[in-house]
Amino acid sequence: MDMNKDQSKVDDVPGLEHFQGEHQRLEALLERYQCGLMALDLAEARMGLEGLSYELEVHSAIEEAVLMPLFEQLEESIEGGNPEFFKLEHTKLKKLIATYFVELKSLEQLEELTRPDALLLIERGFTFKHLFDHHTSREDKVFYPAISASLTSNERRQVWGLMDAFEASTRAELGNPPSMGEVDNFI
Numbered sequence: 001m002d003m004n005k006d007q008s009k010v011d012d013v014p015g016l017e018h019f020q021g022e023h024q025r026l027e028a029l030l031e032r033y034q035c036g037l038m039a040l041d042l043a044e045a046r047m048g049l050e051g052l053s054y055e056l057e058v059h060s061a062i063e064e065a066v067l068m069p070l071f072e073q074l075e076e077s078i079e080g081g082n083p084e085f086f087k088l089e090h091t092k093l094k095k096l097i098a099t100y101f102v103e104l105k106s107l108e109q110l111e112e113l114t115r116p117d118a119l120l121l122i123e124r125g126f127t128f129k130h131l132f133d134h135h136t137s138r139e140d141k142v143f144y145p146a147i148s149a150s151l152t153s154n155e156r157r158q159v160w161g162l163m164d165a166f167e168a169s170t171r172a173e174l175g176n177p178p179s180m181g182e183v184d185n186f187i
C-alpha cells in the first residue's frame with residue numbers, strides 16, 4: 001500500500017476507499033493461478049496461489065485489526081454490514097485457498113498432467129472468485145464508505161498511519177513473501 005501513488009486526494013489525505021485497490025491486486029493473483037493451470041504451467045500456478053494466500057493474509061489482517069473496530073463503533077447498523085459476516089468470509093476464503101494448495105500438490109505429483117486435471121482445479125477456483133466478489137462488493141459499497149464518512153481528515157491520516165504500521169508488522173511476522181517479481185507486469 002503506497003498512498004503517495006494516489007494523485008486524487010481528499011483534504012490532502014486519501015480516502016480509505018483507496019485501499020480497495022488491493023482487491024484488484026488479489027483478483028489478479030487469482031487470475032495468475034488460474035491462467036497458470038490453463039497453460040499447464042504448475043510453477044506459474046503455484047506462484048499465483050502463494051501470492052494470493054500471502055496478500056490475502058495481509059489484507060484481511062489490516063481490515064480486521066484496524067478497520068473493523070472503526071466499523072463496529074459506527075452508531076447506525078448498516079444493512080448487509082454485519083461485521084461477523086466479513087470476518088467469517090475471510091476465514092472461508094483462507095480455507096478455500098488451503099484446499100487449493102492440497103489440490104495443486106496432487107497435480108504436481110502426477111506423472112503426466114492432462115487438461116482435464118487442470119480444468120477441475122480451474123473450476124474449483126470459481127468458488128473463491130464468487131465468494132471474493134460477493135465479499136468485496138459489500139466492502140466497496142458499505143464497509144469502506146461508512147468508515148470513511150465517519151472520519152475527519154486528521155482521523156483518516158491517523159488511520160492510514162495505523163494501517164501502514166500494521167501492514168509492516170504483519171509482513172514481518174509472515175516472513176518473506178513468495179517471489180512475485182512479475183506480478184506487477186501481470187496486473
Ligand SMILES: [Fe+2]
Pocket residue numbers: 060063086090135139
Ligand atoms: Fe475483507
Ligand SMILES: [Fe+2]
Pocket residue numbers: 023059063136139
Ligand atoms: Fe477487502
